[in-house]
Amino acid sequence: MTIATVARHAQVSRQTVSNVLNAPHIVREDTRRRVQEAITALGYRANQAARQMRTGRSRLIAVRIEPTRDGINGSVLDRFLHGLTETADAAGYRVMLYTAGDDNQEIATYDDLLGAYDLDAFVLTGTKHGDPRTAWLAGREVPFVTFGRPWDAPESHPWVDVDNADGTAQATRRLLDTGHRRIAFIGWPTGSGVGDDRHTGWRTTMAAAGIDAADLRRSTEDGIAAGEREMRALLTTAEPPTAVVCASDSLALGALQAVRDTGTPAAVIGFDDTPVAAAVGLTSVSQPLAAAAARCVELLTGVLDGQPTNPHVLLQPALVLRHTA
Amino acid sequence: MTIATVARHAQVSRQTVSNVLNAPHIVREDTRRRVQEAITALGYRANQAARQMRTGRSRLIAVRIEPTRDGINGSVLDRFLHGLTETADAAGYRVMLYTAGDDNQEIATYDDLLGAYDLDAFVLTGTKHGDPRTAWLAGREVPFVTFGRPWDAPESHPWVDVDNADGTAQATRRLLDTGHRRIAFIGWPTGSGVGDDRHTGWRTTMAAAGIDAADLRRSTEDGIAAGEREMRALLTTAEPPTAVVCASDSLALGALQAVRDTGTPAAVIGFDDTPVAAAVGLTSVSQPLAAAAARCVELLTGVLDGQPTNPHVLLQPALVLRHTA
Numbered sequence: 001m002t003i004a005t006v007a008r009h010a011q012v013s014r015q016t017v018s019n020v021l022n023a024p025h026i027v028r029e030d031t032r033r034r035v036q037e038a039i040t041a042l043g044y045r046a047n048q049a050a051r052q053m054r055t056g057r058s059r060l061i062a063v064r065i066e067p068t069r070d071g072i073n074g075s076v077l078d079r080f081l082h083g084l085t086e087t088a089d090a091a092g093y094r095v096m097l098y099t100a101g102d103d104n105q106e107i108a109t110y111d112d113l114l115g116a117y118d119l120d121a122f123v124l125t126g127t128k129h130g131d132p133r134t135a136w137l138a139g140r141e142v143p144f145v146t147f148g149r150p151w152d153a154p155e156s157h158p159w160v161d162v163d164n165a166d167g168t169a170q171a172t173r174r175l176l177d178t179g180h181r182r183i184a185f186i187g188w189p190t191g192s193g194v195g196d197d198r199h200t201g202w203r204t205t206m207a208a209a210g211i212d213a214a215d216l217r218r219s220t221e222d223g224i225a226a227g228e229r230e231m232r233a234l235l236t237t238a239e240p241p242t243a244v245v246c247a248s249d250s251l252a253l254g255a256l257q258a259v260r261d262t263g264t265p266a267a268v269i270g271f272d273d274t275p276v277a278a279a280v281g282l283t284s285v286s287q288p289l290a291a292a293a294a295r296c297v298e299l300l301t302g303v304l305d306g307q308p309t310n311p312h313v314l315l316q317p318a319l320v321l322r323h324t325a
Numbered sequence: 326m327t328i329a330t331v332a333r334h335a336q337v338s339r340q341t342v343s344n345v346l347n348a349p350h351i352v353r354e355d356t357r358r359r360v361q362e363a364i365t366a367l368g369y370r371a372n373q374a375a376r377q378m379r380t381g382r383s384r385l386i387a388v389r390i391e392p393t394r395d396g397i398n399g400s401v402l403d404r405f406l407h408g409l410t411e412t413a414d415a416a417g418y419r420v421m422l423y424t425a426g427d428d429n430q431e432i433a434t435y436d437d438l439l440g441a442y443d444l445d446a447f448v449l450t451g452t453k454h455g456d457p458r459t460a461w462l463a464g465r466e467v468p469f470v471t472f473g474r475p476w477d478a479p480e481s482h483p484w485v486d487v488d489n490a491d492g493t494a495q496a497t498r499r500l501l502d503t504g505h506r507r508i509a510f511i512g513w514p515t516g517s518g519v520g521d522d523r524h525t526g527w528r529t530t531m532a533a534a535g536i537d538a539a540d541l542r543r544s545t546e547d548g549i550a551a552g553e554r555e556m557r558a559l560l561t562t563a564e565p566p567t568a569v570v571c572a573s574d575s576l577a578l579g580a581l582q583a584v585r586d587t588g589t590p591a592a593v594i595g596f597d598d599t600p601v602a603a604a605v606g607l608t609s610v611s612q613p614l615a616a617a618a619a620r621c622v623e624l625l626t627g628v629l630d631g632q633p634t635n636p637h638v639l640l641q642p643a644l645v646l647r648h649t650a
Contacts, residue, residue, distance in 0.1 A: 045431050078403045085390045085422045097410045097420040165584045279601040
């Protein structure tokens with residue numbers, strides 16, 4: 001199995017296959033996709049050792065694996081990890097995992113890993129305001145890309161993210177379009193980039209429809225129990241909502257429980273389209289996780305090829321309609 | 326943070342901490358657990374580079390990540406991977422991921438990885454009859470441990486597994502104890518080690534109770550739709566079952582759907598205690614995945630220390646009772 005086999009299968013030149021593997025940013029999107037499909041279909045793997053000798057790279061990237069939490073929201077990063085490993089593999093990179101309890105532990109681990117292994121780059125997930133991890137890596141000129149944007153300075157490093165605000169805006173519009181006016185939002189306390197973004201999509205869409213919904217916003221920690229408690233409280237107010245947009249499927253599952261227990265017909269929309277949402281028929285916002293992972297690998301390749309800019313990619317989510325809205 | 330800190334916290338000697346890290350098989354189980362807990366609580370990490378110099382090991386182990394399938398059964402291996410990375414990390418090992426479409430691709434990947442990286446060992450999941458992967462690794466004296474037993478020759482390499490037959494036996498006994506006699510089993514076609522084992526637990530428990538249930542066994546591919554179809558067929562027979570044990574949560578979710586759609590009160594038990602089972606209130610058999618991962622790392626450390634035997638560990642699952650049985 002050689003580059004020539006892949007080239008024949010994809011009906012491109014060998015140089016184009018080589019470019020897709022080594023400098024994908026200079027290849028046209030449709031060509032790149034055709035070659036990637038040929039690589040996947042043929043099970044082609046670049047000879048890592050030979051390439052390392054040629055490029056001086058280890059072709060090893062590190063990514064943190066989060067602790068398992070409720071098994072619902074954790075599935076999002078697991079799906080991203082699957083996508084990342086598969087795309088990296090096709091591009092001749094391997095993924096190394098590490099764990100860390102907090103940001104300081106994670107930074108200490110960077111230090112350990114860089115001392116012990118010949119790593120090419122890091123992929124970081126879950127960015128936050130004033131992220132000390134990206135500052136540490138940037139200060140040492142370690143190549144990295146984040147899944148999640150730098151909330152304070154968009155141009156500071158390469159990143160891929162999903163437009164969370166657009167996701168909750170789509171959810172809110174769906175509810176407006178199906179006749180709802182009293183649409184609540186159950187989200188997380190102010191301060192997290194992702195949480196604030198998901199809140200913004202609901203708030204601006206309601207405002208654009210001329211609806212004052214300030215009394216219908218609830219902030220809480222994540223989890224099924226919290227979602228149930230907040231929805232129950234909303235349903236017992238003088239003017240209860242007829243629908244709710246939630247910042248996560250966990251919150252939405254709890255809200256759905258409250259709706260069913262109280263016998264109200266309120267519509268419920270979650271966020272992340274987890275396997276649990278599919279199993280219970282919950283309408284939910286889906287993040288394009290495989291695409292996000294593929295773009296992370298693509299940006300990383302550009303960074304490693306010395307591309308001078310800090311590119312970023314903002315992907316659009318999609319609303320998956322099921323039975324609850 | 327040094328070994329002395331961990332030793333003080335766990336109230337053991339520094340040598341004992343060192344033994345837990347380097348030769349855990351010579352440490353008593355309760356002591357080992359206390360030290361591991363101290364390591365986790367303190368976030369201690371062995372200095373990998375220093376240890377590699379001392380031991381001549383890369384402290385890098387490779388494990389395959391499976392493609393995402395329905396997001397239900399896939400969560401089992403994801404949870405195993407989380408546990409493996411966390412335990413490996415505490416023992417000073419890092420996990421490298423790889424993908425493979427089939428056994429031949431996986432063997433080709435072993436070859437690639439061993440040529441390109443200084444790997445210590447592999448952890449394999451999903452063993453099968455006449456597994457070509459274990460034969461390849463054993464033939465080249467590459468250290469490995471499997472999560473899943475060698476079905477044809479129990480002593481051929483180190484392994485950790487869960488007693489699947491005991492899981493379905495517990496499920497079947499629960500149904501017998503709550504008055505059921507017509508207990509069906511929906512599983513997979515004969516031939517897979519795990520599938521046959523799960524079938525055996527139901528069959529032998531029914532036989533021990535003196536019940537002929539041969540007409541209540543159904544074999545199908547995995548999935549929600551397959552479970553629904555088979556349960557619907559069972560419920561429309563002349564003597565329908567009043568309960569069903571399923572070989573997976575996917576099959577059980579489908580069976581539950583058939584039960585609800587047909588308005589029968591049949592009990593349903595799944596296998597693997599996935600997040601989806603928790604969300605819908607499905608009674609299910611739970612595999613001790615964190616423990617399985619920890620034992621894999623422990624056996625691997627023994628193998629790498631040149632332990633001459635092929636140890637194996639069979640863990641017991643537990644039935645998690647919810648609303649459906």
